[in-house]
Amino acid sequence: MELSWMAWTWPTAIFFITIALLLTSMGVWEYFAPGGHPRVGLLGIETTRGDRLFLSLLGSGFINLAWLGLFGPSLWWALALSVVYAVGVFRWV
Amino acid sequence: MNRTWNNKAWFMVLPVLALVAFSAVIPLMTVVNYSVQDTFGNNVFFWVGTEWFEEVLHSDRFWAAMGRNLAFSAIILAIEVPLGIFIALNMPRKGWGVPVCLVLMALPLLIPFNVVGTIWQVFGRIDIGLLGRGLYILGVDYNYVRDPVDAWVTIILMDVWHWTSLVVLLSYAGLVSIPDAYYQAARIDGASRWAVFRYIQLPKMNRVLLIAILLRFMDSFMIYTEPFVVTGGGPGNTTTFLSIDLVKLAIGEFNLGEAAAMSIIYFLVILAMSWVFYTVMTNYGTEKR
Numbered sequence: 001m002e003l004s005w006m007a008w009t010w011p012t013a014i015f016f017i018t019i020a021l022l023l024t025s026m027g028v029w030e031y032f033a034p035g036g037h038p039r040v041g042l043l044g045i046e047t048t049r050g051d052r053l054f055l056s057l058l059g060s061g062f063i064n065l066a067w068l069g070l071f072g073p074s075l076w077w078a079l080a081l082s083v084v085y086a087v088g089v090f091r092w093v
Numbered sequence: 094m095n096r097t098w099n100n101k102a103w104f105m106v107l108p109v110l111a112l113v114a115f116s117a118v119i120p121l122m123t124v125v126n127y128s129v130q131d132t133f134g135n136n137v138f139f140w141v142g143t144e145w146f147e148e149v150l151h152s153d154r155f156w157a158a159m160g161r162n163l164a165f166s167a168i169i170l171a172i173e174v175p176l177g178i179f180i181a182l183n184m185p186r187k188g189w190g191v192p193v194c195l196v197l198m199a200l201p202l203l204i205p206f207n208v209v210g211t212i213w214q215v216f217g218r219i220d221i222g223l224l225g226r227g228l229y230i231l232g233v234d235y236n237y238v239r240d241p242v243d244a245w246v247t248i249i250l251m252d253v254w255h256w257t258s259l260v261v262l263l264s265y266a267g268l269v270s271i272p273d274a275y276y277q278a279a280r281i282d283g284a285s286r287w288a289v290f291r292y293i294q295l296p297k298m299n300r301v302l303l304i305a306i307l308l309r310f311m312d313s314f315m316i317y318t319e320p321f322v323v324t325g326g327g328p329g330n331t332t333t334f335l336s337i338d339l340v341k342l343a344i345g346e347f348n349l350g351e352a353a354a355m356s357i358i359y360f361l362v363i364l365a366m367s368w369v370f371y372t373v374m375t376n377y378g379t380e381k382r
Contacts, residue, residue, distance in 0.1 A: 007126040065361070
C-alpha cells in the first residue's frame with residue numbers, strides 16, 4: 001500500500017503507536033482487573049478510567065504546548081511533567 | 094452506583110469506528126505528520142521537529158485570530174441565548190400559530206451556509222442592498238467593506254439571524270415538555286411571571302439550553318463560510334477568524350507544516366472546550382436526579 005501521501009516519520013509513528021498501546025493496555029487492564037466504573041474525584045465529576053486517560057492525554061498536549069511556548073523545544077521535562085500529571089489524574093480525579 | 098456495564102456492547106460501535114478511522118483519524122494522523130515537517134510539494138518532506146508549533150505559539154497573527162474567535166463566540170452566545178429563550182417563551186403553545194412559528198423559525202436553519210453569506214453580502218451593500226442602501230439613505234455611515242465595526246456588526250447580525258432559531262426550537266421543546274400542573278401550582282402560590290420563569294421554566298430548559306450553548310459555541314468557534322463570503326476576513330484582518338486564517342495559511346500561502354501545527358493547536362482547544370461543556374452538561378443532569 002502506497003502511504004507516502006501520509007508523510008510518516010518515525011517520531012510521529014512512535015507517538016501514535018504509544019497511544020494505541022495505551023488504549024490496548026487500558027483494555028487489558030480492565031479485562032484482568034475490572035474497576036473502570038465511574039467514581040467521583042477531586043473535580044467533583046464522575047470519571048471512568050477511560051475519562052482519566054483522555055484527561056491525561058489532553059492535559060499532556062497542553063503541558064507540552066505551554067512548555068514549548070514558554071521554555072523552548074527541549075520537551076523532556078514537559079514529558080516528565082505530563083507523566084506526573086497523568087499519575088495525578090489517575091490517582092485523584 | 095449500580096449501573097450495568099456490559100463491555101461487549103462496545104463491539105457494536107466497530108462499524109462507526111471504521112468509518113471514523115477513514116474520515117477523521119487517518120487524516121488527523123497525516124496532519125500530525127505534516128506538522129513536524131516542511132514540504133515544497135511533490136511528496137518531498139524535511140524534518141523540522143517542533144519548529145512550526147513554536148512559530149504558531151509565538152505568532153501574533155494566531156493569537157489575534159484566536160482572540161477574535163473567542164470574542165465572536167462570546168458575543169453571539171450573549172445575544173442568541175437570551176433572545177432565543179425570549180422568543181420561545183412568547184411563541185404560542187396551541188392553535189394554528191404553532192406550525193406557522195415553527196416553520197418560520199426553521200427556515201433560516203435550512204439555508205446553506207454560503208447562501209446565507211451571499212444573502213447578507215448583498216443585503217449589506219450600500220449600492221443595491223436593502224440594509225446598506227436603507228442605512229445610507231437614513232444618513233448612517235455604514236460600509237462593511239471599509240469599516241471594521243460595520244463588518245463585525247454585519248457578521249454578528251447574520252449569525253444571530255441564521256442561528257437564533259436553533260436556540261428557539263430547543264428552548265421551545267424544553268418548554269412544551271413542562272406539565273400544566275407546575276403552572277397551576279405556581280398560580281395557586283401566586284407566583285410572579287419572573288418566579289415562574291426562574292423556578293419552573295429555566296430549570297426545565299437547562300438540559301436543552303446546554304445543548305444549544307454547546308452547539309452554538311462549537312459552531313461559532315469553527316465558523317468559516319459565512320464571514321468568508323461576506324467580508325473575506327477583512328477589512329484588513331479584522332474578521333479573520335481561526336478557520337479563515339488556517340485556510341489562508343494552508344492554501345493561500347501553501348505553508349502546510351505551519352497550517353498543520355495550527356490545526357492541531359486549534360483542535361486541542363476545541364477538544365478541551367467540548368469536554369468542559371460535555372462534562373458540565375452530563376454532571377448538571379445527574380445532580381438533579
